[in-house]
Amino acid sequence: MMLKDPFLNELFVPDLMWFVGVFDVYDREESKGVELGNYDPNDETDRSVLIAKYCLNQPYFSHRHKLALIESLEAALEDPNFDFQGIFEIDECEANSWPREEWYLLESPRGFFHDVYQLAKEIWKEDLLTAASEDRSAW
Template structure:
């Protein structure tokens, strides 16, 4: 069983792994200032954000990355999947995005489509390594 990198339990893929790094709650003046110069609706800025921050997941093994990318591929194949819900922050929960655009992206599916394409490119070696293994042995 593939274990969560932080907990002693099974790893459950979640698309928040790709956007959680953009939460600037209680870091608005530091991380928020850095990320605030980017517009997630702009294609170039979005690519920069994803490459520099969204895929910077050193805590994950090549197996975790494979499971996440496959999970994302599945969700992208669901035409009615609500990607915007991943950017909604409940009023009572601590969390905030660096800019107002994050709360209501023009096309959140495009954001995740870019995550998918860039992850396949940047994590290529890890994904190939995991693909030749039998996931049932993890």
């Protein structure tokens, strides 16, 4: 068995983009872009709201997906050379855009993901405990 992608019938890859892809406003600048544009990702209070309301509030993640994502994030945070800024870089050929200029060059991309990690450990606590207690070969 394998943990499947929430949308595709293939292996789930716990890429950190799963956390920030929810902030892509391409072709929705006048709706989602306006809503998200009210928050500054560099402001600690705003960042906490963004993470709790958007990053960690994705109904398509099972408890297993959440554990896989947290473990992937934890490994990235433990790697002093991990390029967190690269996650926020959008190739000009891609159909993606962030809601505010600040997203393109965050003051601390590592700090952003550290906050994701801390809040996820709280908000997803029960799901993480449930998934950790399961036999992964049954996933």
